[in-house]
Amino acid sequence: MGKLRSGTVGLRFTLLYAAVFLASGIGLLALAYVASGGDVTGVAPEQRPPDPGGAEQHIRDLERQLVDVHAQQSRQLLVGSLIALVVMAGVSLLLGRALAGRVLRPLRLITAATRRISAENLHQRLAVAGPADEVKELADTVDSLLARLEASFAAQRRFVGNASHELRTPLATIRASLDVAVAKPHPAAQTVALAGRLRTELDRVDHLLDGFLVLARAQHGAFVDRASVHLDELAVEALTARAADIAAKSLTVDVEVGADAWTRGSRALLSRMVENVVDNAIVHNEEGDWIRVSTDHDGAEARLVVETGGRVLDQDQVDRLAQPFERLGADRTGSEKGSGLGLSIVAAIAEAHGGRLVLRARPEGGLRVEAALPSAAGCAEVAP
Numbered sequence: 001m002g003k004l005r006s007g008t009v010g011l012r013f014t015l016l017y018a019a020v021f022l023a024s025g026i027g028l029l030a031l032a033y034v035a036s037g038g039d040v041t042g043v044a045p046e047q048r049p050p051d052p053g054g055a056e057q058h059i060r061d062l063e064r065q066l067v068d069v070h071a072q073q074s075r076q077l078l079v080g081s082l083i084a085l086v087v088m089a090g091v092s093l094l095l096g097r098a099l100a101g102r103v104l105r106p107l108r109l110i111t112a113a114t115r116r117i118s119a120e121n122l123h124q125r126l127a128v129a130g131p132a133d134e135v136k137e138l139a140d141t142v143d144s145l146l147a148r149l150e151a152s153f154a155a156q157r158r159f160v161g162n163a164s165h166e167l168r169t170p171l172a173t174i175r176a177s178l179d180v181a182v183a184k185p186h187p188a189a190q191t192v193a194l195a196g197r198l199r200t201e202l203d204r205v206d207h208l209l210d211g212f213l214v215l216a217r218a219q220h221g222a223f224v225d226r227a228s229v230h231l232d233e234l235a236v237e238a239l240t241a242r243a244a245d246i247a248a249k250s251l252t253v254d255v256e257v258g259a260d261a262w263t264r265g266s267r268a269l270l271s272r273m274v275e276n277v278v279d280n281a282i283v284h285n286e287e288g289d290w291i292r293v294s295t296d297h298d299g300a301e302a303r304l305v306v307e308t309g310g311r312v313l314d315q316d317q318v319d320r321l322a323q324p325f326e327r328l329g330a331d332r333t334g335s336e337k338g339s340g341l342g343l344s345i346v347a348a349i350a351e352a353h354g355g356r357l358v359l360r361a362r363p364e365g366g367l368r369v370e371a372a373l374p375s376a377a378g379c380a381e382v383a384p
Contacts, residue, residue, distance in 0.1 A: 010097075010100045010101065010104050011100075013096070013099070013100035013103065013104065014093065014096040014097045014099075014100045015096070016096070017092070017095065017096030017099050017100065018089070018092040018093045018095075018096040021088070021091075021092035021095065021096065022085075022088065022089060022092050025084075025085060025088040025092070026085065029081045029084065029085065106128065106130070106135040106139075107135065107138075109128070110126055110128065110135070110138065110139050110142065113126050114126070114142060117146060122146055122149055122150035122153060123150060124146075125143045125146060125147075126139045126142055126143050127139075127143070128140075157216050163212075165213075167205075167209055168206070168209060171202055171205060171206060171209075174198070174202060175199070175202055178195045178198055178199060178202075181195060182195045208341070211341035211342075211345055212341070214269070214272055214345050214349075215324070215341060215344065215345050215348050218269055218345065218348035218349045218351075218352045226264060226265055226266060227264065227265075227266075227267055228262055228263075228264055228376055229262070229263055229264065229265060229267050229270050230261065230262055231257075231261040231262070231263060231270075231274065231295045231302055231303075231304050231373075232257035232258060232261050232295045234270060234271050234274040234304075235255070235257055235274055235278070235293050235295055235304060236255070236257065237271070237274075238271075238274045238275045238277075238278040238279075239253060239255065239278060239293065241275070242278060242279065242282055245282050246282060246291075249282065249285065249287055249288070249289075250287060250288045251282065251285060251288070251289060251290060251291055252289075252290040252291070253290070253291045253292075253293065254290065254291070254292045254293070255293050255294070256292070256293070256294040256295075257293070257294065257295045258294075258295050258296045258297065260297050260302075261295035261296060261297050261302040261303070261304070261375075262297070262302060262375065262376040263302045263353065263355075263373040263374060263375060263376050264353075264374070264376045265352075265353040265373070266353075269349045269352070269353075270349065270353070270373075272345065272349065273345070273346050273349040273350065273371060274304060274371075276342045276343065276345055276346050277304065277306045277343075277346055277369050277371060278291075278293070278306060279342060280306075280342045280343060280346075280369065281293075281306050281307075281308045281367075281369070284308075284367075285308050285309070285310065286309070286310050289308065289309040289310060289366075290308070290309050291306065291307070291308055292305075292306070292307040292308075293305070293306050297375045298375070299375060300374070300375055301355070301372045301373065301374065301375050302372070302373050302374070302375040302376070303370055303371065303372045303373075304370070304371045305368065305369070305370045305371075306368075306369045307362065307366060307367070307368045307369075308366045308367050309365060309366040310365050310366040310367070311365050311366075312361070312362075312363075312364075312365045313361040313362075313365075313366070313367060314361065315360070315361045318359045318360070318361045318367065319359065321343045321359055322343050322344055322346075322347040322357055322359065323344055324341055324344040326343075326344070343357070343359070343369070346369075346371060350371050350372070350373060353373050353374070354373070354374045355371065355372050355373035355374060356371075356372050357369070357370070357371055357372075358370040358371075358372065
């Protein structure tokens with residue numbers, strides 16, 4: 001039986017049952033006490049006195065004896081009733097707790113099952129068996145709600161994926177039209193300048209659509225390319241690919257990679273996760289500042305940690321960075337390079353692999369990004 005906490009329904013049920021039980025016991029004892037008020041026993045018979053004068057005195061003595069016996073019986077009954085009431089109080093609490101636990105057990109099972117269901121396993125149902133009572137009706141209602149949520153999540157993911165794919169066709173058409181216009185003999189200078197600006201915007205839209213596709217795939221959580229992946233290798237690859245951008249900003253990079261930061265999952269998605277973390281550290285860093293990249297594991301988790309310097313950030317704002325299109329301050333809002341999906345993609349990929357994203361504002365300034373994934377340390381399989 002689960003422990004009853006203060007303020008819970010189980011505690012209220014226990015007190016209610018105990019109160020009703022005690023009230024019934026008190027009523028029963030009161031009736032017994034009232035009913036025994038005229039019952040007098042235990043008076044020994046006396047011999048008749050020899051003379052009339054002594055008989056009257058003897059009658060008065062008998063009456064006093066009867067009063068004393070009745071008072072003694074009343075006191076004994078009262079003491080016995082109080083003792084019985086105290087015992088019944090303890091018994092009523094125990095019985096009340098047992099009854100409350102039994103009545104609330106189906107609700108506790110429903111609560112535990114509901115907590116285990118998240119966006120990644122909405123296909124699970126409570127499927128409570130038993131008579132068609134209020135508890136089963138509640139469970140069936142929750143199952144119906146989960147079915148609607150599952151359908152809504154699936155429709156949202158399909159829409160994002162399909163829309164992203166379909167929008168690539170008109171973008172390709174616009175890009176081809178720009179190429180044709182610029183390829184004409186002696187194009188006007190204004191046409192060339194406009195084509196350059198449009199290509200820049202098309203690249204941003206294309207990057208945004210690519211982010212939507214990755215986000216939808218990560219949230220779907222179905223990986224056909226699951227394999228052992230080395231976070232150390234992915235971190236080095238991401239830093240190497242962005243070496244030119246790091247040099248352009250004169251950033252100092254400190255790399256501390258371990259040897260056993262293995263995990264299992266989609267190499268393509270995990271590579272994108274590491275790239276986004278590194279890209280975030282470069283794009284939203286200050287000129288001439290620094291980046292620290294490290295990987296490690298503790299047997300249960302493999303971690304990638306990327307830290308940057310900079311100004312002191314508000315932790316409340318940092319906590320929202322894992323949401324799509326959330327940025328810090330005006331410098332990020334007006335960024336020409338960020339789509340606002342970087343860290344939200346990181347969070348979705350980490351959660352899809354059973355991990356988590358932890359964002360912390362460094363007390364001395366800057367941001368600490370930690371992606372923690374289930375460890376597969378010691379795995380000899382080499383990721384493709």
